[in-house]
Amino acid sequence: MNKTVGWGLLVLLFLGFIWAQEAQKKKINWITEYPDAMKLAEEQEKPVLIFFHAPWSQPSSWMIKDVWEKPNIIASSEKFICISINVDTNNYETNFKVKTYPTVVFADPWGNEIFRRTGFIPANALLRLMKVLPMNFSVINDLKKAIEIDSEDIKALYKIAELYSKMRVWDMSSEYYKEVLKVKDLDLDEELKDIIVFSLAMNQLRLREYEEAEKALEEELKEYPKGKSTEKILYGLFVAKIGQRKINEAEKVLKKLKSKYPDSIMTKQAEKILESMKKRKKLTVTVKKDKK
16 A cells, blocks of 8 residues: 555544544533523524423433434534523423423524424434524624614514524514514505515414415405416415315315416415315215214
């Protein structure tokens, strides 16, 4: 073997050994004082990872031994403020209402929940979740400061709503969309207003707030019957009707969708949903008759 190549391999092996040793030394910087951790998160504009666990919970023990010790998990944890809450010794109240252990909650620096997972989470699955969130929330923080100066800053309110929507924090996104709709100057930009009303309705559908979504989409359809988003509005309205089990009304909306957009993906999807709902309804009726 070439001496240069041999020495190169030895150096790589040595460095690999050193890196492995360093990885083993590193641990997640868990904070157990909840108020202090949240204060730090806001100061550093970092997302929050909260590990709710119990000493009597076997899955909690598995996560402590088999997941949180993984080098890639430890490395990814550095972008978070990590909070460890032992339910048997915790003296602080949180807003998260956790009842199953373990539970991992991801939140923004102000304590707004983004998403959670309950039960044992394998390392690979947890790693994917950890990579979803941004490194920091400085952009949102700057936008919040702009709103403090001008509570009717349309651009700032809309941008925050969009950012939370991308993170799938539908409820927070909706709150900011609603604030934008209160601003009188929004009436001067009909196109933006159209987008915001539709985006809010989509959030409501995701949150299964079907009645609110139905009302918003029907009003939007009346105001802009030939707008750019008509196809999406009709499909959203169809989903809102289906969500409330208004099958006959959903069928009427589908007819409008088919007449205007016969070959669209949304029309075909709506047809499949309606067919599935009808089959379920027939099956339910059959089961009830059999019981009698």
